[in-house]
Amino acid sequence: MGQDDGMISEVSLIPDLNFGITVLSNAEGGGAVRAIIDQVVDSYIGVAGTDRIAQWSNRAKNNNSLGDSTDDVIWKIVMQNKIKNLSVNPSLYTGMYHDNWFGNVEIKEIIDKLRFQSERSPQLRGNMYLYQNDTFLVRWDNVQIKADAFIKFTKDAKGMATGFTMMSASPKTSFAFDFQDLNFIKTEKLPSK
Secondary structure, three states, rough: OOOOOOOEEEEEEHHHOOEEEEEEEEOOOOOOHHHHHHHHHHHHOOOOOOHHHHHHHHHHHHHHHHHHHHHHHHHHHHHHHHHHOOOHHHHHOOOEEEOOEEEEEEEEOOEEEEEEEEEEOOOOEEEEEEEOOOOEEEEEEEOOOOOEEEEEEOOOOOOEEEEEEEEEOOOOOOOOOOHOOOOOOOOEEOOOO
């Protein structure tokens, strides 16, 4: 399966039956694609009586509902932190960070806010909001990117950030955002490109 914003594709092969199917879609979410594949495979192997479209539609609705409630809880915590006036010292986190695959990111302070700015992916820039302890939530400036992410910092004995990892904040985030595979290390200067 391949997926990105606005498109999804899947190839299913059943070698024992010398059968394969490819579905390409200009929609988000895999429910419709899986429903088509499952319905065609059912028909090919003689399975009757299961409405795969209804099955995957219900699954997608449940997943969206779960994602919406998860998003609501996360942003409620962020807003409560703002109301309580919880804050951190931005200088503990600012600096240049590098991941061998993703490249360079600068965490900088702008008007008492932390900002995430990717060098290689300029669409991945946004404000960071305190979630809890050394974990922040980043919301991208580009509202078309529906992939809010957690940023979890590691610190040294003096309390200075030494690196961070990321993970999707919502179960609705496309798996094309491989945040969980990133491991940023703080650098004194930018690694050469």
